[in-house]
Amino acid sequence: NPETKFILEKFGFDDPITKTSYKGEDVFITDTTDLALCPDDILDANVLGVVDHHKLGDLTTSTPLEGWIRPVGCSNTIVKEMFDYYGVEIPSNIAGIMLCAILSDTVIFKSPTCTKEDTKAVKELAKIAGIEDPKALGMEMFKIKSAIEGTPIRELVMRDFKDFDMSGTKVGIGQLEVVDLSLFDDKKDALLDDMKKLKEEGNRDFVLLLLTDIIKEGSELLAVGDDLSKIEKAFDTKIVHNRVWLDGVLSRKKQIVPFLERVFRES
Amino acid sequence: NPETKFILEKFGFDDPITKTSYKGEDVFITDTTDLALCPDDILDANVLGVVDHHKLGDLTTSTPLEGWIRPVGCSNTIVKEMFDYYGVEIPSNIAGIMLCAILSDTVIFKSPTCTKEDTKAVKELAKIAGIEDPKALGMEMFKIKSAIEGTPIRELVMRDFKDFDMSGTKVGIGQLEVVDLSLFDDKKDALLDDMKKLKEEGNRDFVLLLLTDIIKEGSELLAVGDDLSKIEKAFDTKIVHNRVWLDGVLSRKKQIVPFLERVFRES
Numbered sequence: 093n094p095e096t097k098f099i100l101e102k103f104g105f106d107d108p109i110t111k112t113s114y115k116g117e118d119v120f121i122t123d124t125t126d127l128a129l130c131p132d133d134i135l136d137a138n139v140l141g142v143v144d145h146h147k148l149g150d151l152t153t154s155t156p157l158e159g160w161i162r163p164v165g166c167s168n169t170i171v172k173e174m175f176d177y178y179g180v181e182i183p184s185n186i187a188g189i190m191l192c193a194i195l196s197d198t199v200i201f202k203s204p205t206c207t208k209e210d211t212k213a214v215k216e217l218a219k220i221a222g223i224e225d226p227k228a229l230g231m232e233m234f235k236i237k238s239a240i241e242g243t244p245i246r247e248l249v250m251r252d253f254k255d256f257d258m259s260g261t262k263v264g265i266g267q268l269e270v271v272d273l274s275l276f277d278d279k280k281d282a283l284l285d286d287m288k289k290l291k292e293e294g295n296r297d298f299v300l301l302l303l304t305d306i307i308k309e310g311s312e313l314l315a316v317g318d319d320l321s322k323i324e325k326a327f328d329t330k331i332v333h334n335r336v337w338l339d340g341v342l343s344r345k346k347q348i349v350p351f352l353e354r355v356f357r358e359s
Numbered sequence: 360n361p362e363t364k365f366i367l368e369k370f371g372f373d374d375p376i377t378k379t380s381y382k383g384e385d386v387f388i389t390d391t392t393d394l395a396l397c398p399d400d401i402l403d404a405n406v407l408g409v410v411d412h413h414k415l416g417d418l419t420t421s422t423p424l425e426g427w428i429r430p431v432g433c434s435n436t437i438v439k440e441m442f443d444y445y446g447v448e449i450p451s452n453i454a455g456i457m458l459c460a461i462l463s464d465t466v467i468f469k470s471p472t473c474t475k476e477d478t479k480a481v482k483e484l485a486k487i488a489g490i491e492d493p494k495a496l497g498m499e500m501f502k503i504k505s506a507i508e509g510t511p512i513r514e515l516v517m518r519d520f521k522d523f524d525m526s527g528t529k530v531g532i533g534q535l536e537v538v539d540l541s542l543f544d545d546k547k548d549a550l551l552d553d554m555k556k557l558k559e560e561g562n563r564d565f566v567l568l569l570l571t572d573i574i575k576e577g578s579e580l581l582a583v584g585d586d587l588s589k590i591e592k593a594f595d596t597k598i599v600h601n602r603v604w605l606d607g608v609l610s611r612k613k614q615i616v617p618f619l620e621r622v623f624r625e626s
Contacts, residue, residue, distance in 0.1 A: 139415070144426070147420045147422050163422075353421075
């Protein structure tokens with residue numbers, strides 16, 4: 093996506109290669125311990141360790157390993173801790189992309205997932221990378237992320253899309269973070285139409301899309317499903333024309349998923 | 360057991376209470392991530408973190424957590440790391456029992472599971488606890504552990520006993536660590552008789568007992584089961600009268616379990 097492209101180019105990295113098979117190889121898994129999010133043959137790999145900031149998933153290993161799991165805003169904050177623990181100097185360009193990852197994951201420190209460890213890591217990484225104003229770099233990044241003009245609708249819906257199984261209910265939730273929600277003014281109908289298709293194609297019960305305004309600090313939720321009263325109940329709100337503004341909501345992980353899980357567990 | 364009793368008394372601790380239910384409570388899980396080894400209602404507890412030195416098990420959580428997992432010889436080596444990370448001073452008596460745990464788990468540094476992190480932790484904990492010769496304390500501990508006279512046979516077999524499911528084969532493996540194997544000279548027949556009973560009672564396929572001599576640095580394996588050729592194959596050896604000496608074997612986790620798992624996976 094354009095954000096990743098910007099970061100890689102800024103700090104002089106080539107595009108990473110896409111690798112899907114890891115049988116027999118030594119690997120360190122980052123950003124998840126869910127089998128569903130790992131490569132298909134991960135159980136045949138030699139998992140040396142995991143680095144993650146999500147809840148503990150269903151991955152298991154056949155040998156003892158290193159586990160670096162912290163309830164912080166970004167896995168790169170933990171990677172920074174590992175560099176320090178092992179006394180390894182962080183190269184300037186790597187510090188740069190790590191810093192961008194933390195700024196992105198924490199929505200420039202605004203997300204409720206952001207911790208003081210994240211802000212501290214960015215401060216130290218900025219020094220190493222020679223970035224004088226990390227927040228300004230973050231805004232530059234989010235402006236690039238906001239450039240949605242000309243992008244196919246399906247690509248927008250799928251850009252950051254995750255499927256969840258909530259007590260048997262299949263819920264797909266996408267999120268788009270922009271610097272100004274009005275960018276979507278003439279696109280919401282098309283987005284909703286595509287979400288309806290996605291619901292049928294994937295045999296999902298609900299498809300949700302968060303249009304997050306990082307300046308206003310809130311999200312407009314677009315929702316498609318047979319019984320939207322469930323979604324209304326989760327957020328104690330009223331959905332009109334498949335839309336509702338959720339003030340203060342920036343984090344899918346912390347402010348959306350747990351509330352939906354509770355409603356579907358009870359029903 | 361006598362070893363734990365000795366350690367608690369030496370450093371002035373009361374016996375810990377046994378608590379089996381944790382519903383709704385904040386907990387830190389130590390020394391395992393296997394659901395089978397956790398309290399029954401652990402999924403209803405609020406798991407703040409895990410500290411472990413085994414392979415990654417099937418525990419999952421519903422919220423992000425701290426995971427401190429390291430391939431070291433003892434979980435207390437990791438607890439020491441956590442004290443240092445958070446800049447918390449370790450009280451002298453707690454340093455004492457932590458040090459004893461590491462000496463026990465690593466068989467006074469002789470086990471192949473022992474790492475340089477473990478020896479370093481013991482060195483630093485000894486300083487805090489005012490223990491001049493940790494190895495001597497370790498030997499004292501293992502001598503107390505070796506005092507098996509008068510202990511019921513079943514209690515000996517079960518003292519450190521774990522059940523494993525190896526590709527459908529049920530294997531129970533106990534271990535007794537002593538300073539002199541001859542302590543068992545007049546007990547092996549009784550131990551084997553009881554292991555046969557244990558095999559039937561628990562519907563197990565095999566019951567094994569490691570009699571580990573920490574001075575000679577090896578273990579006599581007592582084995583009960585319908586087809587002992589499987590066990591012979593795992594260790595490339597010959598079992599005579601249900602017994603065999605395995606030179607250099609001190610660790611069930613590293614030198615016994617993986618070899619059995621391989622044989623039962625293949626059969």
